Amino acid sequence: MAPIPGRPTPPSRTPGGPVGRPGVRERATVPVLAFGGILMAVMQTVVVPLLPDLPRLTGASAGAVSWMVTATLLAGAVLTPVLGRAGDMYGKRRVLLIALGLMTLGSVLCAVSSDIGVLIAARALQGAAAAVVPLSISILRDELPPERTGSAVAFMSSTVGIGAALGLPLAALVIQYASWHAMFWVTSGLGAAGFLLAWWAIRESPVRAPGRFDVVGALGLAAGLISLLLGVSQGGQWGWTSPRILGLFAACVLITALWCVQQLRAERPLVDLRLAARPRVALPHIAALLVGFGFYANSLVTAQLVQAPEATGYGLGLSIVGSGLCLLPGGLTMLLFSPVSARISAARGPRVTLALGAAVLVVGYAVRIADSHHLWMIIVGATVVAIGTTLAYSALPTLILGAVPAGQTASANGVNVLMRTIGQAVCSAAVAAVLVHHTSLVGGVAVPTLHGYLLTFAMAGTVALVACAAALAIPKDRAGGGLRKVAGPAAETVRGEALEGA
Secondary structure, X not given: OOOOOOOOOOOOOOOOOOOOOOOHHHHHHHHHHHHHHHHHHHHHHOOHHHOOOHHHHHOOOHHHHOHHHHHHHHHHHHHHHHHHHHHHHHOHHHHHHHHHHHHHHHXXXXXXXXXXXXXXXXXXXXXHHHHHHHHHHHHHHHHOOHHHHHHHHHHHHHHHHHHHHHHHHHHXXXXXXXXXXXXXXXXXXXXXXXXXXXXXXXXXXXXXXXXXXXXXXXXXXXXXXXXXHXXXXXXXXXXXXXXXXXXXXXXXXXXXXHHHHHHHHOOOOOOOHHHHOXXXXXXXXXXXXXXXXXXXXXXXXXXXXXXXXXXXOOOXXXXXXXHHHHHXXXXXXXXXXXXXXXXXXXXXXXXXXXXXXXXXXXXXXXXXXXXXXXXXXXXXXXXXXXXXXXXXXXXHHHHHHOOOOHHXXXXXXXXXXXXXXXXXXXXXXXXXXXXXXXXXEEOOEEEEOHHHHHHHHHHHHHHHHHHHHHHHOOOOXXXXXXXXXXXXXXXXXXXXXXXXXX
């Protein structure tokens, strides 16, 4: 089989050569990387059930406690493209182990401390885990034969939703029957297991992007993202028209403009803006932002809605554990639908899979609007949204891998994950703004109205519809659709020529 330009032929896995049966470590590559992706998502969600009680447990204000979420978001957004570029330059396995190690260290610090300053710093360390998925996807492209890459990438992408769905009920169960420190000890053990498994099973990819690391570009990107995400995440508390928020947004615009100029002039930029501006790369990035917004509303709202007291007229009064279990079917469905996504991409191309996923998101939110009173319909609607998320998230990295050179896969997928993160941050702020403006008093406590929740579903569904349009606007792959399964040397050569001209 003719090799893809820029992508090495996978080395022999046994003394018998490439056609020999893979060894135990080679067969463990996909499961181990998927375990790391699930861990990343679990680490991001386990703190959610704690938020109402953390002010009492730590002696800190509610505003200070909120930084345990904000710090992870900011660190993840900044480090994902930076670590992705570092992986392309210095070795993806090496940087993957660093990300998993920082994630585990952050969990240990949370387990041994109740000081809010230490907890915020520890959660920032855990933000490094956001780079695990793009690094893993790039490793899969480098290591697996083409006929296995599509399904493995789809499965890797679905781990984000699977871990998010598992993290909430896991954390709630441990907190309810043990303690919050015990929860972080559990995640520390899981993190250590993920690190050791990756060290044992993953071999270093020979693909490198030579050059000097763009330190100025990394600092500029960090400053711009912090200004943007800090303003978005704190706008509700500080006031959207307050001098601090307006100053942050102004700084974001100025810093981003200067950063773009610096990146265009740099010999080896952190982000190749010329490549990112091409429709086959830019439109998947835009779709990632919109899908990130569309999917996240489901996670944010479902738990709140079913925990609302029955006196509201719509709430079900479920416990934290019960609300987490409502999302569990969606997580399991994502596991089942990841191979379906790979098959659709192989048959029709990943742009079709992405458009279909966004359309299913719209259907899911239509179900949520039609009936948010009965538990089984709430679960059905949330599960349909999860299916759409699986299809969309599985297609996005395949589109990126089919449009960028092999030496930029980790950094390009890192940018794609960054766009999802920005979409989630904007969604969080938008949902909070809608629900705050639609409240009623129940037992002397202000709670969101059902109308507020329905507006949130309509907003998320509209954004998903725009994501569908963006997906359909992506130019077709001249080689026939991303990483679809190829039948022989001729097809492989055609795909390689398309990559060279992308």
